[in-house]
Amino acid sequence: MCEAQMNDRLAALRAGMAAAGVDGFLVPRSDEHLGEYVPASGERLRWISGFTGSAGIALVLRDRAVLWTDGRYTTQARQQTDPAAWELRHLADDPPAAWMALHAKGLRIGHDPWLHAEPALARFTEAGVTLVPLHPNPLDAAWADRPAPPEAPLRAHGVEFAGEAALDKRARLARELGADAVLLADAHSVAWLLNLRGADLANTPLALAFAILHADASVQLFLHAPHRAAAVAAHLGNGVSVAGREVLPDALRALAGRRVRVDAEATPAALLATLREAGAELIPGEDPVRLPRACKNATEQQGAREAQRKDAVALVRFLAWFAAEAPKGALSEVAAAARLLEFRREVPGFAGESFPAISGAGEDAAVIHYRATAATDRAIRPDECFLLDSGGQYPEGTTDVTRTVWTGPGPAPAELRARFTAVLRGHVALATLRFPEGVAGPHLDAIARRPLWDMGLDYDHGTGHGIGSFLSVHEGPVSISRAAKPVPIRAGMILSDEPGFYLPGQYGIRIENLLLVGEAPRLPDQARPFLCFETLTLAPYSRALLDAALLTPAERAWVDAYHARVLAEVGPALDPAARAWLEAETRPL
């Protein structure tokens, strides 16, 4: 996309703004489901700005345009946007509402109320702008060749993977609704509740759908191209009615006089307004699916272990292949990611990547959510760092793993090894933590950072996120981040443990495993229940980057035990060459 074309888009949007009588227009990253990932038809932020990251919001004014992203995307946003057209800001350090209070006070700012939650909009109103809802919105009007909404096939997510029949889930949640009905705008919640999967998004196996769960456990399901549901009619059963997304407002109006639970943070403002205008009694309450979805049941936990083992075979095969090929200097970032995908495709049940692999060599790995494309691809050179963050979707579970390796053939510099080892020490410190019930993500973030902090270093992203079960690779409500809400961590949650260190222009380090939260074995002195983590991910840490002299005896013992486990669980599935490599890589430090 050349700059002239991008500027045409800005001009077209500005013409639409003028016609609508507004001074600005808000372009969020999210679509009508307010989630992190959107289909091609929902890539509004990318269309207007060129920025492809998964978090951001833009404000287009008459004579300036501002894009906010977070620390993971600072470098990427700079590379992908036209500096003559776009100003870049940090979501946390200089948030949109504070910026508007200084620079947009009194202006009339248009927004599509299907694309924002009310609490987010309220912050802008408090900042002193006048919000003007526009639906349909001027960006969609300007986007002439906008793709059609996806209509991929639906499929049942069998109880052998889900661990609980949809009918049981519906009945269980309906009993505890505290209302006549609840509106679910989060497509992940709909997928979990109905044990329904799809392919409307590139990497998350769900159908973009809304649902209303009633107190009698019946469900109204709303989605684009509802004829797709015919294929899963038997699975859905009689208690689930299916309709097109366009009739959702009518269904909400039919709730006049009823008590309707809504999660304002997770629901488009337009739907709340419809309910309110219809005279429904709004009961504020969290999306009731969020917590049960995050706490995996025994079947899902066993599935997660199995998915990790299967995925590990592909990753270890790749790492062994990479260790042999990389020193020759003939690989590229795109080629490496493609080779890993080939290995994953050989895994039974593989249903696609859980996100586009982040395959970054040298300075590219310092772009925290780098995506290698034909345009950015570069050779992977001997004697540099290579970071690979990737994951797979399997019916048993979703995986997400990062390893940073040294291409060789020479040794890695001591400074790099010291930093890699500090990242690893933080990663191990979190993985080995025991903690009482009630502790939340923000309380544990510092545990993983301390070894870096001791060296005056840090990383500008959270330490961990939740992950779904054959669902999204990023899942709430818990996040190991200082910015997260203090939602207590509970048994059954799966969280990532991924500290890192990034030196812009030079290299990036990240080490990521998934951890399953469980009840800690009771110690003799223990007075109350404690939780602990079970490491799910199985892949060796780079020996070339690890400086064992910088580990404590306990850390060293933990790494040795983990490596022995990796060899025992993955080794038998490997060919002799890969197995020999794994044996060497996992021998005691």
Add this chain to the structure above:
Amino acid sequence: MCEAQMNDRLAALRAGMAAAGVDGFLVPRSDEHLGEYVPASGERLRWISGFTGSAGIALVLRDRAVLWTDGRYTTQARQQTDPAAWELRHLADDPPAAWMALHAKGLRIGHDPWLHAEPALARFTEAGVTLVPLHPNPLDAAWADRPAPPEAPLRAHGVEFAGEAALDKRARLARELGADAVLLADAHSVAWLLNLRGADLANTPLALAFAILHADASVQLFLHAPHRAAAVAAHLGNGVSVAGREVLPDALRALAGRRVRVDAEATPAALLATLREAGAELIPGEDPVRLPRACKNATEQQGAREAQRKDAVALVRFLAWFAAEAPKGALSEVAAAARLLEFRREVPGFAGESFPAISGAGEDAAVIHYRATAATDRAIRPDECFLLDSGGQYPEGTTDVTRTVWTGPGPAPAELRARFTAVLRGHVALATLRFPEGVAGPHLDAIARRPLWDMGLDYDHGTGHGIGSFLSVHEGPVSISRAAKPVPIRAGMILSDEPGFYLPGQYGIRIENLLLVGEAPRLPDQARPFLCFETLTLAPYSRALLDAALLTPAERAWVDAYHARVLAEVGPALDPAARAWLEAETRPL
């Protein structure tokens, strides 16, 4: 106080409730300044329930009475209240609003709006009770022999201690008010702003006062017995007018039409109502004194170091004396605390204890905020744990220190030493932390708990609190606690570091130093500013309780270096016997 007398009080309050037409009455711990400490005239919670702790709230209904306290006071509340009259609840685990939603829905609950902040009351309203403001209130009416409000002399807090003239403070804050005036209901804020001290409270050297700071830097000061201000008239100067507390409502009504900044969390609901009814424009904003008060200037920082050194001489003299006397078995908790107070009285400038010393032997130390009195006093026996948490007020600064020691003459049990050492390791882990700007108290709490968590142990109180400069021993806005708001830690703050472990019925361990936050020396690799702690408190850790074999080499080196510093800074001020004891206690591990 016998149970019959206490029941008469409950009956008298209930008669007053009936006369006022309410079903219940809320009795908070705080007085009109909403602070932690109150004068005898404000000890309403103690008068009605017998509970003497510094945190709690009671709800007296027609046929039941409930007292909420936190984990520090669970045991104490059980000991001090009549189980036939009072039900006890945990403030965090079963908070008042949630309890009311279940047990008091629809009831008319009286409260004195001078004794509660609006946001706290709002939670009760949301719980479904109908709040009825009653001022004067039925408890005060029933309290026949209620003491008169204090009217202790006022005195200037010289700039040689405060580091900034009151006139400069007033001008600085007035410039940044963003309003025509600000109402200060927190007496600590008034004391800091005017460099004014007093003796209205037993352990905090301030006068109970309200103030209005105007945008022209003038101040209206309101206090009981305003004639007291004559003694400091020259210090206050022309810009400060003084009046009786009873005219504060009139002064607020005179702000009709003006923009008045108020901190709803720190202001009695009655005062907000007066401002609102008068037609003032309320500008919500934090008490503007809170942050500058917490961030000590260079003079206050130097004063804190000096106050700690002086206080350490008294404490080390005590510890040496105690080490000689305790094995004989002739001491009591009250006598030990009295002896420490005698040593402190010999320190130049000592202006009283910063709180009643917590002097607990054996099982008494498991009562986290135990107070030894004539009624509870017990002998300190050979071969047991003794915990002493105490502090002093000096014009240079306020101190707060806890040491747990072993009375001997026999050795301490291995299990006890292991637990003491775990507490010490957590204490050192926090003291040695470096962290980037933006990190807040809730993010660091786990750092001090990890060694205990690893053993399945924990403690039911926060890890640290702020401390004033010749002001309250507990000071906001930062608290190293998971329950605290995430207010970023800043250079100049003084925070306590006091992990512990308590085995009810057996013993209690706590180790507490004060830490001064400063900018960390820049490391070669460092990309942005980091903060670190300077340990202010100087006193040896009990050798008899410490198991050096359980320390890492780095922890051991830190303790050795700290002990060497204690000897170097405190040793020269000691008599030969105490010095010899300190030398032995601080020799390398």
